[in-house]
Amino acid sequence: MKILLTNDDGIYADGLRAVCAELARIGEVYVVAPDREMSATGHGITIHKPLRVEEITSFPNAQKAWAVDGTPSDCVKLAVECLLNEDRPDIVLSGINRGPNLGTDVLYSGTVSAAIEGVILGVPSVAVSLTAFENPYYDFAAIFSRIIVTRVLKEGLPPDTLLNINVPSLPHQDIAGIEVTRLGVRRYRNVFDKRMDPRGKTYYWLAGEVVETDDEPDTDSMAIKNNMISITPIHFDLTRLDMMDMIRDWEIKL
Amino acid sequence: MKILLTNDDGIYADGLRAVCAELARIGEVYVVAPDREMSATGHGITIHKPLRVEEITSFPNAQKAWAVDGTPSDCVKLAVECLLNEDRPDIVLSGINRGPNLGTDVLYSGTVSAAIEGVILGVPSVAVSLTAFENPYYDFAAIFSRIIVTRVLKEGLPPDTLLNINVPSLPHQDIAGIEVTRLGVRRYRNVFDKRMDPRGKTYYWLAGEVVETDDEPDTDSMAIKNNMISITPIHFDLTRLDMMDMIRDWEIKL
Numbered sequence: 001m002k003i004l005l006t007n008d009d010g011i012y013a014d015g016l017r018a019v020c021a022e023l024a025r026i027g028e029v030y031v032v033a034p035d036r037e038m039s040a041t042g043h044g045i046t047i048h049k050p051l052r053v054e055e056i057t058s059f060p061n062a063q064k065a066w067a068v069d070g071t072p073s074d075c076v077k078l079a080v081e082c083l084l085n086e087d088r089p090d091i092v093l094s095g096i097n098r099g100p101n102l103g104t105d106v107l108y109s110g111t112v113s114a115a116i117e118g119v120i121l122g123v124p125s126v127a128v129s130l131t132a133f134e135n136p137y138y139d140f141a142a143i144f145s146r147i148i149v150t151r152v153l154k155e156g157l158p159p160d161t162l163l164n165i166n167v168p169s170l171p172h173q174d175i176a177g178i179e180v181t182r183l184g185v186r187r188y189r190n191v192f193d194k195r196m197d198p199r200g201k202t203y204y205w206l207a208g209e210v211v212e213t214d215d216e217p218d219t220d221s222m223a224i225k226n227n228m229i230s231i232t233p234i235h236f237d238l239t240r241l242d243m244m245d246m247i248r249d250w251e252i253k254l
Numbered sequence: 255m256k257i258l259l260t261n262d263d264g265i266y267a268d269g270l271r272a273v274c275a276e277l278a279r280i281g282e283v284y285v286v287a288p289d290r291e292m293s294a295t296g297h298g299i300t301i302h303k304p305l306r307v308e309e310i311t312s313f314p315n316a317q318k319a320w321a322v323d324g325t326p327s328d329c330v331k332l333a334v335e336c337l338l339n340e341d342r343p344d345i346v347l348s349g350i351n352r353g354p355n356l357g358t359d360v361l362y363s364g365t366v367s368a369a370i371e372g373v374i375l376g377v378p379s380v381a382v383s384l385t386a387f388e389n390p391y392y393d394f395a396a397i398f399s400r401i402i403v404t405r406v407l408k409e410g411l412p413p414d415t416l417l418n419i420n421v422p423s424l425p426h427q428d429i430a431g432i433e434v435t436r437l438g439v440r441r442y443r444n445v446f447d448k449r450m451d452p453r454g455k456t457y458y459w460l461a462g463e464v465v466e467t468d469d470e471p472d473t474d475s476m477a478i479k480n481n482m483i484s485i486t487p488i489h490f491d492l493t494r495l496d497m498m499d500m501i502r503d504w505e506i507k508l
Contacts, residue, residue, distance in 0.1 A: 051459075073362075082458065175508060180499075183491055233497035238492075239437045239486060240489045
């Protein structure tokens with residue numbers, strides 16, 4: 001089994017190494033990851049500059065590893081189309097991300113967009129995030145990544161569907177279970193911090209705290225609050241089919 | 255009526271100016287746009303560096319205009335949260351983009367992501383793209399933008415829904431009509447061009463031609479092929495609700 005591993009925290013991130021070690025127990029792991037942190041790049045692809053690729057010869061537990069000066073989506077595209085040319089991966093795992101990818105924020109997530117790219121290219125894909133920034137505990141999330149990869153390969157996923165998984169930063173015995181969830185709505189308060197630079201010019205830092213407005217029990221955020229692993233099946237078709245007739249009824253004239 | 259206008263081709267793009275002139279006929283237009291071209295940035299937001307904002311005093315037909323050294327999503331966030339502080343916009347229009355935003359490509363689109371950002375912030379939003387890169391003819395797309403903005407404000411849109419509109423680069427008399435569509439699936443062939451730099455090092459350019467695999471009559475691409483305006487209602491909830499039970503049936507054990 002060939003596993004393509006990527007992330008958006010960059011090729012030197014601890015979460016990537018932790019999951020690589022676990023996945024190497026069940027298959028051949030190929031790592032293609034950004035050469036630096038790319039958080040919140042969203043589903044960006046690089047079209048205005050060339051991409052450089054450097055092979056990393058000493059990546060522990062990987063068959064091969066490459067660092068790319070692009071986004072996570074670039075990495076998956078480049079891996080499947082060029083770097084693993086003869087060896088199409090059986091699955092893409094993106095992660096383990098340092099920090100959650102929940103609800104509306106998924107739209108901004110490089111971690112999730114890499115998995116979406118995998119699905120667009122026809123490879124079953126999974127995104128895994130750890131829901132803590134401080135003192136991240138990757139051990140159990142790495143074990144769970146191995147469990148879910150094994151399961152996805154056994155069960156299969158429908159076309160155009162991937163799994164977005166968030167795992168609490170806790171040891172096995174403190175995990176309360178697994179919940180299959182939908183993406184909740186997340187909004188932010190106090191979003192920009194306006195500051196003055198030493199020369200008196202204004203600049204803005206994006207900041208703000210999360211306001212969970214969607215605390216229904218079936219959301220991903222609620223699962224995490226309850227120390228559960230959250231698994232959300234997602235797709236990439238943004239069409240709102242149920243609205244098409246309503247717009248047709250407008251009968252716009254030119 | 256206050257209209258927030260943005261794009262991802264940058265504040266000096268012709269499409270932005272063309273639509274600004276039309277929208278100024280029905281409301282006060284505030285322009286907050288990237289200071290340079292940001293195509294294919296996807297739904298990126300800038301969190302690792304501060305954002306600079308420069309007021310542009312001479313923008314034709316706008317009440318006020320600002321250039322931001324960030325992504326289209328940054329522009330909308332910054333406009334609504336800071337720059338238009340007292341004056342919440344009644345609608346966000348993102349465009350007119352030079353080039354189509356159809357099907358799966360919408361995920362990579364800065365134009366669409368700016369409109370999604372508007373909807374996340376609770377403002378009705380519309381993305382407008384012209385389906386030609388060469389010799390773009392913006393006049394009719396600008397007129398249609400005015401028509402659709404007027405209509406959206408009259409009819410309203412359901413929460414969390416926006417319109418993704420593609421307009422052929424044609425004069426009024428050659429437009430065959432309006433179609434309400436779903437996003438089609440677009441895939442690419444020959445995706446990377448591998449080259450050698452003058453010092454013998456390899457680099458990759460993202461290239462490739464579109465392969466339309468989804469030529470059903472109700473897709474956005476088919477509407478454009480038929481010289482129709484395509485209107486697709488989209489949302490930002492990627493949850494695949496119909497798959498949740500299937501994953502639950504896996505009964506994963508820890």
